[in-house]
Amino acid sequence: MMIDTGATAWVLAATALVMIMTPGVGFFYGGLVRKKNVINMIALAFLAFALISIQWILLGYSLAFGPDVGGIIGSLSNIGLSGIGVNPAVIAGTEYPIPGLLYVMFQLVFATVTIAIVTSGLAERVKLSGFIILALLWTTIVYDPLAHWFWGGGWLGTLGCLDFAGGAVIHISSGFAALAIAIVIGKRSGFGEYSIEPGNIPMALLGAALLWFGYFGFNAGSALAANGVAANALLVTNTAGATGAIVWMIVSWINGKPASLGIVSGAIAGLVAVTPAAGYVTPLSAMVIGGVGGGLCYMMMMFRIKKGFDESLDAWAIHGMGGLWGVIATGIFASAAVGGKNGLIYGNVQQFIVNCTGAFATVIYAFVITLVIAFIVQKTIGLRASENEEYIGLDLSQHGERV
Numbered sequence: 001m002m003i004d005t006g007a008t009a010w011v012l013a014a015t016a017l018v019m020i021m022t023p024g025v026g027f028f029y030g031g032l033v034r035k036k037n038v039i040n041m042i043a044l045a046f047l048a049f050a051l052i053s054i055q056w057i058l059l060g061y062s063l064a065f066g067p068d069v070g071g072i073i074g075s076l077s078n079i080g081l082s083g084i085g086v087n088p089a090v091i092a093g094t095e096y097p098i099p100g101l102l103y104v105m106f107q108l109v110f111a112t113v114t115i116a117i118v119t120s121g122l123a124e125r126v127k128l129s130g131f132i133i134l135a136l137l138w139t140t141i142v143y144d145p146l147a148h149w150f151w152g153g154g155w156l157g158t159l160g161c162l163d164f165a166g167g168a169v170i171h172i173s174s175g176f177a178a179l180a181i182a183i184v185i186g187k188r189s190g191f192g193e194y195s196i197e198p199g200n201i202p203m204a205l206l207g208a209a210l211l212w213f214g215y216f217g218f219n220a221g222s223a224l225a226a227n228g229v230a231a232n233a234l235l236v237t238n239t240a241g242a243t244g245a246i247v248w249m250i251v252s253w254i255n256g257k258p259a260s261l262g263i264v265s266g267a268i269a270g271l272v273a274v275t276p277a278a279g280y281v282t283p284l285s286a287m288v289i290g291g292v293g294g295g296l297c298y299m300m301m302m303f304r305i306k307k308g309f310d311e312s313l314d315a316w317a318i319h320g321m322g323g324l325w326g327v328i329a330t331g332i333f334a335s336a337a338v339g340g341k342n343g344l345i346y347g348n349v350q351q352f353i354v355n356c357t358g359a360f361a362t363v364i365y366a367f368v369i370t371l372v373i374a375f376i377v378q379k380t381i382g383l384r385a386s387e388n389e390e391y392i393g394l395d396l397s398q399h400g401e402r403v
Helices: 005-019 021-032 035-065 100-122 128-151 155-159 167-185 201-223 228-254 260-277 283-307 315-333 349-379 387-392 394-399
Strands: none
Touching: 005 021, 005 100, 005 201, 021 035, 021 100, 021 201, 035 100, 035 128, 035 394, 100 128, 100 167, 100 315, 128 155, 128 167, 128 349, 155 349, 167 260, 167 315, 167 349, 201 228, 201 260, 228 260, 228 283, 260 283, 260 315, 283 315, 315 349, 387 394
């Protein structure tokens, strides 16, 4: 068996595109917090990349993609990447051999961006030491099993649940995890008592641009080949992002002014929503998925504000709820003419039921287990920064730096 050089070249490029999304999340979140916490939010993203890069090699990849154990988790047979090398490997669902180590790296950058999204629930009030422990525990106990369930031979993949690039594995899990953590550690000091405004909107816009750019590798790269499925995924990704941006802008304009942050938030919502569907739906279906994603995530953000939850960078509203809609929508709009199986609108009720099962199983698992992990970390080494550290800002209190 020979390595497919075309597929390998594309996955190499896609891996680099997805990597830029982790600092992109940092810049996006960094622009949304107050000036005294900008460095901290960006640093958390870089730290997430470093931590999970090591965890993935030592343990994470084996748990996610090692030989199946009961449909729940991978075995430890690939611990330390044992048995995986530069030799060609045919990944399940594709016919194009790429080096095994390349697939490890491609999946690594997905894992790193996921924990970066989770930092939304920690914004402006987390101890660095607590975050390190939380990130390692969460990736090992929540992310790795979910990746196995859908992509590594676990029970949801066997059931036939479609999640092309991580609507459930990445977006539902990180969004609901961020909400769970925010509930455990409580609101920021002064939240709801006075206005807490974004410190650097242009930085947030730059971060959003990096995310949109990276999504082309995120979704189209998940085809693991330079083929028609990748081309379709590239187009529908952009289509859904653009539609989400426009719908969010219109809805927010009706209720006030079309803020730039709203436009890019709508774009991210559309991109999130189409992530599980990118290899299975047409451009017209992607418009519906992205448009509904933009409107739904806007409403979820307004609901969060009304209820007073301090998950104020809105990973839950955008990633959690956008991913939930996207996985369900995949079960509705999937077309065998594009790839995979037909969904509900083509008469396949079973696919809709299976995708709903996968979506809600992910919600429950990610939310409940994250509550437990965050509670344990908070009660042991501590997750929340002290009131004084929070007051002076995490840039100074955690890093000894300022903008």
